[in-house]
Each structure stands twice: as C-alpha cells, then as structure tokens.
Amino acid sequence: MTTKMKKLVATTDRSEAEIIKSALEARGLHVELFQEGAGLAYGLTVGLLGDVEIWVAPADYEAALTWLDAYESDSLENPFDEN
Numbered sequence: 001m002t003t004k005m006k007k008l009v010a011t012t013d014r015s016e017a018e019i020i021k022s023a024l025e026a027r028g029l030h031v032e033l034f035q036e037g038a039g040l041a042y043g044l045t046v047g048l049l050g051d052v053e054i055w056v057a058p059a060d061y062e063a064a065l066t067w068l069d070a071y072e073s074d075s076l077e078n079p080f081d082e083n
Contacts, residue, residue, distance in 0.1 A: 005032055005055035008064050017052040024067060029060040 011017050014035070021031045034053040056064040070076045 004058060005030075006058045006061045008054045008056050008061065009068060010051045010053045012051060014052050017054055020054055020068070020071070023071070024056065024060075024064050027063065027067065029064055030057040031055070031060075031064070 008031075009020075011020075017033050021033055024031045032055045034055060035051065067076075
C-alpha cells in the first residue's frame, strides 16, 4: 500500500471481502484488500493466514464504517424495493 490506510474490518470469506470492496468503491471510496500470500495460495479460510483485511483511506473511514454498519445490520437501502 503506497498511501497510509486504515483497517476497516477482517473477514475469513474472500468473496465477501470482494463484495464489500466493490460496494465501497462504487461509492467513490479508496479500498484495498490484504491477505497473506500463503493463505491466498492455499485457499485457507481460518486462522491468521485465512483472514482477508479490508483497508480504506483515512479520509474514507467514517463513510466506510457507516456503510459497513448498515450492511452488517441488513439495513441498506434497496433501490428496487417497491415499499
């Protein structure tokens, strides 16, 4: 990482990390994923080598945290909801 980043969250699910990264980037936030090379190479999903860390630019941290809280509580707005 060339710029100073702040750790948002870690997960053991690479697919979920990619979804979170994509959603945050769609909101214009700078996001990077980090996983130990051995964990990625061997497909580990437990322990320190299995963790996928999601890092954001410090200026984007609060916005990312707000989105993450809504995501985790299943309260994101759905533009396709007819209610």
